[in-house]
Amino acid sequence: MSQNTNAGEATEGAPQGGTFTQAQVDELMGKRLSRANAAHEKTQAELQARIAELEKAEGDRKAAAMSELERAVARAAEAEKATLAAQAQAEVAQTDALRYRLVAEKATDLPDMVRRQVTGSKPEEIEASITALRSEWEELRKGMGQPPRSVGSPSAAPGGQPPVPTTGAPQPNAPLSPYEELMAAVAAEDAARKG
Secondary structure (H helix, E strand, O other): OOHHHHHHHHHOOOOOOOOOOHHHHHHHHHHHHHHHHHHHHHHHHHHHHHHHHHHHHHHHHHHHHOOHHHHHHHHHHHHHHHHHHHHHHHHHHHHHHHHHHHHHHHOOOOOHHHHOOOOOOOHHHHHHHHHHHHHHHHHHHHHOOOOOOOOOOHHHOHHHOOOOOOOOOOEOOEOOOHHHHHHHHHHHHHHHHHO
8 A cells, every 4th residue: 555545635536656646736735725715714704703793892891981971072072073064064155155146246247157267255355256357358358359248239249240149150151250259159158057
């Protein structure tokens, strides 16, 4: 008999001469590794469950050890956090409402795309932002070679020229200037907002 007969699993599938091929060795090692991995994973899962159990027990112990006063203080701290968060949210809402009101009152001559850029949290900051944006808007319009006018207003057209198309589509055989393209886009945006 060979020396491997007492090795149990080692002799399974072994040739009569007692030597193994590389494939047989790989198969045996694979089986052993699989068993070892399974045992390791089971142990890991058991340890993780035990850790979670101990952490919960520690939390319960601490909660039980807390005096009534400590629990009240903890509840008060949580309530204060919630109150501060609600106050901050209310302040943001008030600032937004103030900004929207001032823009609606003082920036009616500006297109929506410009009005959306108004910033500030105090009335004077908001009004300064409107003034600055109005100035920039007028400079932009002047820089494009056209006098300031309201979009789509025939009375504002210089020299009896037809107003800027409000559809955004170019007139047949007449290419739009950059100013007219911008104004057409603004008019389309306003029409979409109102429509």
